[in-house]
Amino acid sequence: MYLPGNYKKACSFDKMLPHLSNWTVSASPSYSIPVNHCLSDAVGSNSTRCSLHYSPPIMILVCILNALKCALIYYTALCVKDTTLVILGDAIHSFLEHSDFNTENMCGSTLADFNNQKWQYARFPWDPQNRLWWFQAASKRTWIVTMALCKISLIVVGVLLSQTIKARKTQGLPTDIPNLWKQGVGQVRAYSLIGGGFKIFNQTTGFLVCILFSNMFQIFCSFLYLFINGLLTSVLVACEWANMASHKRLLQVSFPVGIQRSSYFLSLPLRYAIPLSGSSILLHWLISQSVLVVQTAGWNADGSRNYQYDASRVGWLVMGIIFSLVSGCIIVLIVLLLGFRKLPRGAQSAPLVRTCSAAIVHSVISHRKIKRLIYYPFSGVSLVGMTAKRLGTAASLLLTMSHHRFQGICIDSVFFWTEDF
Numbered sequence: 414m415y416l417p418g419n420y421k422k423a424c425s426f427d428k429m430l431p432h433l434s435n436w437t438v439s440a441s442p443s444y445s446i447p448v449n450h451c452l453s454d455a456v457g458s459n460s461t462r463c464s465l466h467y468s469p470p471i472m473i474l475v476c477i478l479n480a481l482k483c484a485l486i487y488y489t490a491l492c493v494k495d496t497t498l499v500i501l502g503d504a505i506h507s508f509l510e511h512s513d514f515n516t517e518n519m520c521g522s523t524l525a526d527f528n529n530q531k532w533q534y535a536r537f538p539w540d541p542q543n544r545l546w547w548f549q550a551a552s553k554r555t556w557i558v559t560m561a562l563c564k565i566s567l568i569v570v571g572v573l574l575s576q577t578i579k580a581r582k583t584q585g586l587p588t589d590i591p592n593l594w595k596q597g598v599g600q601v602r603a604y605s606l607i608g609g610g611f612k613i614f615n616q617t618t619g620f621l622v623c624i625l626f627s628n629m630f631q632i633f634c635s636f637l638y639l640f641i642n643g644l645l646t647s648v649l650v651a652c653e654w655a656n657m658a659s660h661k662r663l664l665q666v667s668f669p670v671g672i673q674r675s676s677y678f679l680s681l682p683l684r685y686a687i688p689l690s691g692s693s694i695l696l697h698w699l700i701s702q703s704v705l706v707v708q709t710a711g712w713n714a715d716g717s718r719n720y721q722y723d724a725s726r727v728g729w730l731v732m733g734i735i736f737s738l739v740s741g742c743i744i745v746l747i748v749l750l751l752g753f754r755k756l757p758r759g760a761q762s763a764p765l766v767r768t769c770s771a772a773i774v775h776s777v778i779s780h781r782k783i784k785r786l787i788y789y790p791f792s793g794v795s796l797v798g799m800t801a802k803r804l805g806t807a808a809s810l811l812l813t814m815s816h817h818r819f820q821g822i823c824i825d826s827v828f829f830w831t832e833d834f
Contacts, residue, residue: 428585466708468620500676501650501773502665508774548752550651550767551644556752559640563745566633570738577731588731598702598733620725623706627727630700638693641748645685648751650768655757696740703733 429436437445498504548556578588587593656662665674681689704727711722766772 468624471624497667498770499667500665500680501653502673502676503667504770504773506664506666544758545651545655545756545765546752547648547754547756549765550756551647552767555644555647559637559644560745560749562640563637563741563748566637567738567741567745570734570741573729574731574734574738577729577734581731593731593735596730596732598699598730598736616723616725620706620708623725623727627704627706630704631697634693634696634700638689641744642681642689644748645681645689645751647767649681649685651765652756654766654773692740692744696737696744699733699737699740703730703737704728 436448438448496503496507498507581588653665663672663674665676667676669675680686707726707728709722709724709726711719713719
């Protein structure tokens with residue numbers, strides 16, 4: 414597969430034609446052996462040697478882990494009877510039914526107050542907030558960690574791409590897009606195998622090392638999906654909270670009662686969950702077509718198998734790496750652009766709570782009169798024209814059930830209730 418005497422240049426029929434009359438094999442820098450003629454024999458074709466290869470130990474391990482996962486899912490779904498707080502609606506529903514005295518008389522506190530350990534009764538001046546961005550809906554640490562991991566992953570892929578292109582140039586192979594496109598994805602060539610570092614292992618160990626190496630990129634991709642999903646979840650919780658401050662909305666809970674809404678099937682709204690899951694599936698497939706395990710088989714001159722020369726290698730495809738890099742950049746760019754969206758206008762008057770349970774519970778008032786209203790649409794209204802201290806819309810709840818009106822007002826850390834039935 415390489416030019417005789419030169420194990421860096423890939424061999425092809427076109428490159429051999431000019432040397433038919435003076436074909437020599439370089440045995441050493443000072444000695445060459447001329448080739449007079451070639452002999453060929455009718456041996457088996459690789460197309461007739463197709464077979465299915467799999468590892469029984471790995472297959473057994475995968476089956477055991479999947480069975481354990483199914484058992485845990487079954488146990489969680491059918492045996493765990495405790496009330497779960499999975500989404501924002503579950504938390505609000507629970508906090509409306511059960512008071513939390515740790516945050517009592519702390520209305521108007523924001524997430525920053527709890528992060529700064531301000532767990533005491535206090536008066537805060539009410540400052541109307543400017544329009545908030547999606548960047549502010551998640552913590553700086555979440556944004557920095559997620560974007561840093563994405564950037565590191567893209568840099569690693571970019572370095573691998575540059576090394577593969579450099580290797581092709583060393584082998585005398587074309588690196589222009591038309592020729593790379595002809596190579597395709599998922600089609601391994603003999604000159605696109607990584608073998609040097611894996612030759613130190615025996616056949617079994619080398620096979621396992623190749624599997625771990627080729628699949629570690631899939632693991633990184635899965636972790637990045639979890640980080641991006643968590644980032645979007647934090648942002649969309651803030652959007653849901655802000656919408657409740659300005660519009661009457663039914664609570665969205667895991668187990669709806671009455672006319673309550675059910676939770677999203679994929680934890681995110683479908684308009685975000687479907688593109689995110691679809692792009693993740695596409696990226697996983699592209700990675701599988703970029704770096705993959707290749708097992709080479711040894712054959713004798715008479716066509717019999719020579720298992721001594723069997724080996725495992727890692728194959729790489731340039732076009733697959735390019736597509737993976739471009740897809741990853743597009744996903745990260747879209748997430749960054751979403752950060753420039755503005756939160757709903759209700760976020761200007763509602764305290765920013767994100768996913769902090771303490772910040773949520775202090776804004777939700779438990780009262781015997783309103784426990785029966787949690788199954789109906791409700792919203793928050795801000796206090797206007799009064800000298801109250803820092804009041805969030807979620808802290809002064811306006812719940813509407815048919816023609817009934819129930820409003821709570823927090824003034825100087827004391828709750829006053831007005832009813833209009």
